[in-house]
Amino acid sequence: MGKPQDGTGTVTGFVFVHDGSSGIPQTASAGTRVRQPSLEPPYLVVGHSPADVLVSRWPGRLFRAEVVPPTTDEERAATVRIARSMRPEAGYTCAFAVDLVEEISPSVLFGPHGGAVTRVLAAGLALDEDVARSLASARPTAANDAFGRAWDQWIAGQPKAAGYRGRDHRSTVAIVARGAPVSPIGRGFTALCGVVDDSALLRGGKGAFTRNERGEKVLTEPWRTAGRALLDAAMAFGAPHLVDGAASTVLTAAWHAAFGPAKPDAPGAAEPVRPL
Numbered sequence: 001m002g003k004p005q006d007g008t009g010t011v012t013g014f015v016f017v018h019d020g021s022s023g024i025p026q027t028a029s030a031g032t033r034v035r036q037p038s039l040e041p042p043y044l045v046v047g048h049s050p051a052d053v054l055v056s057r058w059p060g061r062l063f064r065a066e067v068v069p070p071t072t073d074e075e076r077a078a079t080v081r082i083a084r085s086m087r088p089e090a091g092y093t094c095a096f097a098v099d100l101v102e103e104i105s106p107s108v109l110f111g112p113h114g115g116a117v118t119r120v121l122a123a124g125l126a127l128d129e130d131v132a133r134s135l136a137s138a139r140p141t142a143a144n145d146a147f148g149r150a151w152d153q154w155i156a157g158q159p160k161a162a163g164y165r166g167r168d169h170r171s172t173v174a175i176v177a178r179g180a181p182v183s184p185i186g187r188g189f190t191a192l193c194g195v196v197d198d199s200a201l202l203r204g205g206k207g208a209f210t211r212n213e214r215g216e217k218v219l220t221e222p223w224r225t226a227g228r229a230l231l232d233a234a235m236a237f238g239a240p241h242l243v244d245g246a247a248s249t250v251l252t253a254a255w256h257a258a259f260g261p262a263k264p265d266a267p268g269a270a271e272p273v274r275p276l
Contacts (some may be wrong), residue, residue, distance in 0.1 A: 001145075002166055005266070006205055006270075009196065010066055011046060011048075011066070011067035011093045012050070012064070012065070012067070012071070012096070012101075012150075013046040013047050013048045013049070013064075013065060013067075013092070013093065013104035014046065014047045014048075014049070014050055014052075014053050014062060014063065014064060014066045015044065015045070015046055015047070015053075015062070015063050015100070016047075016054070016061070016062050016063045016106065016109070017060055017062075017063065017097060018055075018056070018057040018058065018059065018060030018061075018232065021055060023036060023042060023043070023044050023064075023134065024098075025099075026043065028059075028061075028063075029100070030063065030101060030102050030103050031100065031104070031208045032099075032100045033097060033099050033100075034097065034098055034100065034144065035068075035095065035096065035097040035100070036095075036096045036241055039074060039075065039078045039096060039236050041094075042097065042099070043082070043094035043095060043096065044094070044095045044098050045092050045093075045094060045095075045183065046067055046092060046093045046094075046095055046098060046235075047091060047092045048091050048092060048093070049091065050062075050108045050109050050186065051091070051109075051181050051182075051186055052091030052092050053092075053109055053186075053187075054092075054187070055097075055109055055113045055186070055188075055190070055191045055196060056088075056186040056194075056197050057191075058121055058194060059106070059121070059125070061103060061106065061115070062103070062104050062105065062106040062108065062109065063100040063103050063104070063219050064101045064102040064104060065092050065099060065100055065101060066093065066099045066101055067097075067098055067122055068096070068097035068099060069096040070096065071184075075096055078096070079096075080139075081125040083172060084093050087178075089178060089179060092093040094104070100180065105109060106118065108158045108189040109186050109187065109188070110135060110186045110190050110238055111118045111184070111185050111188075111238060111239070113185075113237060113238045113239070113240065113263075113265060114185070114186075114188075115189050115265045116128035116237035116238055116265035117234050117238040117261065118183050118266045119237075119256075119264035119265065120192065120233050120238070120264060121188070121191060121192055121195055121234075123259065123264075124192050124196045124199060124227075124230050124232075125195045125198070125199060125208060125253075126199070127195075127196060127199040127200070127203070127223075127226060128199070128203045129203060129204055129222065129223075131258055132200075132204075132222040132223050132224070132226035133222045133226075133274065134254075134257060135222070135225070135226040135229040135230065135254045135255070135257070135258045136221060136225035136226045136254075137222075137231040137254065137257075138229070138254040138257035138258065139225055139226075139228060139232070139254040140250050140252055140253050140254075141230050142250050143168040143229070143250050143251055143253070143254070144171075145170065145245065146230075146232070146247040146250045146251050147169075147228075147232055147235055147251065148168065148169045148170035148171055148172075149233065149247065150184070150235050150239065150242040150243050150251075151169035151172050151175060151256055152161055152165075152169060152245065153242050154183075154184045154239065154242050155175070157168070158177070158180045158181070160177050160178065160179040160180040161175055161177040161180040163177065164177065164249065173187060173190050174187070174190050174194075177207060179267060181227075183233070184238065184239035185234060185235070185239055187210055188238055189231055189234060189235075192227075192231060192273075193227065193231075193233055196219070196223065196226070196227040196230060197219070197254065199223075199276035200219055200227075204220075204223060206219065208220055208223050224256075227248035229254035229255065229258075230255075232250075232251040232252070232254065232255070233251065233252055233254070233255040233264075235251055236248045236251035236255075236264060237252070237254045237263060240258045
């Protein structure tokens with residue numbers, strides 16, 4: 001999907017709607033045409049593939065979309081101007097109007113096992129301090145290494161991410177390499193970090209955060225380790241081809257301790273709930 005942004009042809013792709021800040025109302029539905037009120041940014045952004053869609057917040061809705069071609073001289077001139085400012089390999093198109101063709105499951109944003117990733121995200125959204133303590137206390141110390149090894153294996157199969165080989169990936173949630181995906185599960189890890197931060201602030205208050213030695217805002221315990229445990233689960237369930245049986249056991253130990261033995265993508269698996 002997607003074509004060069006040169007004002008010709010029909011560009012098709014995907015748009016993600018989370019809170020209206022994307023320029024598309026949360027109440028939008030398939031069959032709707034959405035138009036920007038002006039030719040100035042922020043523009044409507046159409047990712048050419050699910051991997052190109054920016055998931056800055058969660059939850060949200062995903063649509064297949066078509067860019068409406070420019071119809072006036074002003075729109076055509078603005079389209080050319082935008083195209084000149086973008087990298088040729090950019091995986092998205094900036095638009096002034098789009099047709100929402102079909103609403104689809106946002107799980108496709110996270111790969112073939114995206115349904116499992118969305119359930120881990122749901123656990124992050126519902127996270128409270130009791131569950132955070134349960135996750136943190138059950139996370140094995142070996143989980144850091146298992147998580148890093150899964151990243152190493154994935155990066156080894158990404159030619160355009162060669163610059164990341166040989167690094168320590170025990171805390172990696174995304175990479176930035178032209179032409180390469182950002183992670184084995186798309187933007188699932190970064191979305192998960194966002195929902196855990198939101199839950200920590202909502203239910204733990206300002207005390208759920210502190211500043212590290214570099215002055216960066218970071219989570220305090222148990223939120224920090226609970227977030228790591230959910231990242232572990234997202235890796236194991238969302239990219240099972242990267243973890244062997246032993247690694248899967250380590251990466252899912254905290255999840256199973258908090259939520260039970262069912263895998264999040266198993267038929268009939270319930271939404272994560274706080275243990276009694």
